Amino acid sequence: MRIxxxxxxxxxxxxxxxxxxxxxxxxxxxxxxxSIISVVFTLLVVVLGEAGVPNEPIDTHH
Known part of the structure; x- marks a missing residue:
């Protein structure tokens, strides 16, 4: 749904x-x-967004 x-x-x-x-x-x-530019740009953003966002929580060092 997000895509x-x-x-x-x-x-x-x-x-x-x-x-x-x-x-x-x-x-x-x-x-x-x-339309072609928009589809290519959107797919690029989705792929880069999936690769750049970690799934596991980040440890905090206090």
Whole structure:
């Protein structure tokens, strides 16, 4: 469920960002390219997030 939510929000936010940037630069918005970028970026974030977060608790030394 977490991956689906990340994919959904990543898709929306990346497409919105590409639309705004293409509008500001005077280019045409290409939905297919923006969608591919959003899926690749979201999967990269999910993979890096899984690799970077430890599952076991961290010992505290006081």
């Amino acid at each position: 689906i939510a990340a994919l959904f929000w990543g898709f929306l936010l990346i497409n919105m960002s590409v639309y705004v940037i293409s509008s500001m630069s005077g280019q045409a918005f290409d939905f297919a390219t923006a």
